[in-house]
Amino acid sequence: MPNYSTDLKRANRPKVAERLAGAGHRRVAPLELAQWLEQKLPDIREQWARRIRESGLGQGEPWDRIIDGFTTMLVELLPPLMGPMRAEVRPIWDRCAELFGAIAAQRGLAAGEVIEELQVLRELVIRELYRDPPMGGQVPLSLREILQLNRSIDRAVTHGSVGHTDALFFQLFEKGEAKDPVSPTDLADEVLNQLSVIRSEFGSTVGKLVTTGQESTKAH
Numbered sequence: 001m002p003n004y005s006t007d008l009k010r011a012n013r014p015k016v017a018e019r020l021a022g023a024g025h026r027r028v029a030p031l032e033l034a035q036w037l038e039q040k041l042p043d044i045r046e047q048w049a050r051r052i053r054e055s056g057l058g059q060g061e062p063w064d065r066i067i068d069g070f071t072t073m074l075v076e077l078l079p080p081l082m083g084p085m086r087a088e089v090r091p092i093w094d095r096c097a098e099l100f101g102a103i104a105a106q107r108g109l110a111a112g113e114v115i116e117e118l119q120v121l122r123e124l125v126i127r128e129l130y131r132d133p134p135m136g137g138q139v140p141l142s143l144r145e146i147l148q149l150n151r152s153i154d155r156a157v158t159h160g161s162v163g164h165t166d167a168l169f170f171q172l173f174e175k176g177e178a179k180d181p182v183s184p185t186d187l188a189d190e191v192l193n194q195l196s197v198i199r200s201e202f203g204s205t206v207g208k209l210v211t212t213g214q215e216s217t218k219a220h
Contacts, residue, residue, distance in 0.1 A: 027142040034079040036134035045075040062188035081152040097156040101163025122153045
């Protein structure tokens with residue numbers, strides 16, 4: 001007499017194996033990582049701003065306003081860099097990082113100190129990835145997305161250094177000119193105005209791409 005129960009189990013083995021193999025290959029998707037970053041933004045931004053202030057350079061008003069403006073804007077731009085619109089957001093990210101570096105020169109930072117401040121952002125994000133990973137850690141992270149995240153912060157470091165170098169270059173050539181020094185308060189107002197322009201450009205770019213359905217799918 002045939003054993004239908006045994007035959008059924010044998011017939012189902014390939015399907016079960018397929019499901020298990022599929023589950024094993026599941027990785028956190030780019031948009032899932034971006035959503036995770038969105039949830040972590042307030043805490044990461046607060047920690048980053050505090051770490052910069054603790055360095056002792058450019059403390060108090062109006063420097064605190066400048067630091068808050070930059071940390072808010074850069075952290076806000078990070079999640080879209082992990083999604084399908086990263087090619088369009090990348091130039092805005094680069095420009096913001098260059099401005100960060102240029103103003104760091106006004107704050108009295110050396111080139112290495114600019115790099116250290118931007119590297120703190122990487123440290124905080126990686127720490128959160130291990131402390132409270134996306135999907136509760138039940139789904140592994142994709143190496144590709146981790147590399148993409150690191151490349152984005154690498155770009156910020158590079159462009160921050162460029163902005164710092166350019167600022168020092170122009171300061172060197174302006175030393176012999178008779179110019180009224182810019183007060184820290186006026187500098188803060190100008191910086192926040194430029195960040196407002198960058199934020200408007202970012203909102204316009206993202207809004208236009210979403211409404212027209214032209215999100216980029218470029219991998220790099």
